Amino acid sequence: MKYIFNTIKFIFFISVFFSLACSKEQKQADILKGKWQITQLSISDTAFVSDTLAKQYFEFFACEKAYTATCEGVYFAESLDETKFKSIRDTFKYNVNADNFTITKVKTNEARFLLRRFEMKKIDSQKLEFGNDTLILKANKL
Numbered sequence: 001m002k003y004i005f006n007t008i009k010f011i012f013f014i015s016v017f018f019s020l021a022c023s024k025e026q027k028q029a030d031i032l033k034g035k036w037q038i039t040q041l042s043i044s045d046t047a048f049v050s051d052t053l054a055k056q057y058f059e060f061f062a063c064e065k066a067y068t069a070t071c072e073g074v075y076f077a078e079s080l081d082e083t084k085f086k087s088i089r090d091t092f093k094y095n096v097n098a099d100n101f102t103i104t105k106v107k108t109n110e111a112r113f114l115l116r117r118f119e120m121k122k123i124d125s126q127k128l129e130f131g132n133d134t135l136i137l138k139a140n141k142l
Contacts, residue, residue: 025096029066031123032073032096035059036139043113043135054079054087058139066096070104075111086110101130 038056054077063071070093077088090111094103102117118130118137128139 024098025067026065028096028101028120028123029060029063029071031125032060032128033062035142036128037142038137038139040136040138042137054085057142060094063096070095075106075114077110 036058038058041056057076057078058073059076060073061071063069073092073094075088075090075092077085079085079087088108088110091107092103092111092114093105094101099120100117101120103114106112106114113135116132116135118132118135120130122129126141128137128141130137
């Protein structure tokens with residue numbers, strides 16, 4: 001009887017642990033959902049966001065069960081002058097895991113620079129900041 005009680009107790013604690021761990025990823029995916037205007041995009045200390053050339057956005061779609069799912073989004077770079085900069089629209093897939101955000105696939109080569117793992121430095125309902133050793137990205141929710 002004691003063995004059965006201990007086994008039930010162990011299963012309960014494991015399920016609570018996994019439930020709490022998974023809820024963080026889902027909460028982050030829920031905050032990400034929507035359109036974000038990129039305010040800073042730097043690769044190896046070189047800034048790539050220029051309001052005179054393009055407006056850049058991420059749009060993250062709703063993602064259920066983010067702790068196990070591959071989620072989807074779109075990267076936009078809307079050109080303000082097509083003679084100087086070609087507009088980009090590229091879909092991507094991403095995973096959320098603890099404090100990390102990984103873009104795992106992009107559809108075209110134009111946004112290939114996004115294929116990497118990022119640390120979520122700040123995420124709330126209005127501001128997003130993530131980066132790694134070579135890329136820093138900041139955005140505001142629209």
